Amino acid sequence: MSEISILAIFILSIALIISIFRFITANEIYTKILVVNLIGTKIVLLILLVGTVSIEKDFTDIALVYALINFISTIVILKYYEDKEATK
Amino acid sequence: MKHHIILRIVTKLLIPLILLFGLYVQFHGDFSAGGGFQAGVIFAAGFILYNIVFGLDNGRSILSSNTAKSLMAIGVILYIVVGFLGILLGGNFLEYNDLSSTPIRGQLLGVFLVELGVGLTVSNVMVLVFYSFNDISMEKQ
Numbered sequence: 001m002s003e004i005s006i007l008a009i010f011i012l013s014i015a016l017i018i019s020i021f022r023f024i025t026a027n028e029i030y031t032k033i034l035v036v037n038l039i040g041t042k043i044v045l046l047i048l049l050v051g052t053v054s055i056e057k058d059f060t061d062i063a064l065v066y067a068l069i070n071f072i073s074t075i076v077i078l079k080y081y082e083d084k085e086a087t088k
Numbered sequence: 089m090k091h092h093i094i095l096r097i098v099t100k101l102l103i104p105l106i107l108l109f110g111l112y113v114q115f116h117g118d119f120s121a122g123g124g125f126q127a128g129v130i131f132a133a134g135f136i137l138y139n140i141v142f143g144l145d146n147g148r149s150i151l152s153s154n155t156a157k158s159l160m161a162i163g164v165i166l167y168i169v170v171g172f173l174g175i176l177l178g179g180n181f182l183e184y185n186d187l188s189s190t191p192i193r194g195q196l197l198g199v200f201l202v203e204l205g206v207g208l209t210v211s212n213v214m215v216l217v218f219y220s221f222n223d224i225s226m227e228k229q
Binding site for chain 1: 113130137
């Protein structure tokens with residue numbers, strides 16, 4: 001079970017690196033926000049997988065908080081850009 | 089944000105869960121990760137999300153700036169009262185052993201009350217910081 005988790009962590013890390021490259025090459029701000037959200041979701045999964053490998057049940061709480069902050073920060077950044085374009 | 093219907097409904101569904109998670113972190117802090125500070129921040133995050141999506145006027149009608157200030161002070165007072173109760177009952181500052189019939193029950197009660205005070209203060213301070221930033225940006229416009 002733990003071998004599968006470690007393999008999943010490796011695959012997720014590779015996906016994370018690809019996402020970071022996509023973040024660097026993106027031109028539009030909305031693509032960047034979307035990629036940040038994607039990276040956040042991947043990190044939530046990564047925290048959960050690390051929690052299953054090292055048997056720490058507290059990691060689930062931390063993953064939940066991370067998902068919450070990810071959600072709120074995306075909304076706040078999008079609202080900021082919406083207001084900025086409305087005042088233009 | 090009048091026309092973002094998906095965002096509004098998702099937020100409506102999510103806010104009770106965020107507040108419930110904040111309460112879980114507060115009251116389960118003895119056994120798992122968490123405590124008053126973290127619970128206060130999560131609670132305030134839920135409230136700030138409400139403010140962002142439904143507008144500040146709606147948010148301020150639920151928790152006005154003055155109420156937040158009083159609740160913030162009540163949290164600190166609760167902490168200090170529990171701390172000095174330890175001295176009055178013949179121990180040190182924040183010594184909970186004499187608060188209840190047995191030392192273990194006293195410890196549980198004391199930590200519960202102190203963490204409640206910390207949680208109240210932190211959540212209201214976070215909301216007040218949010219309000220103050222909003223006031224600053226309103227003055228600039």
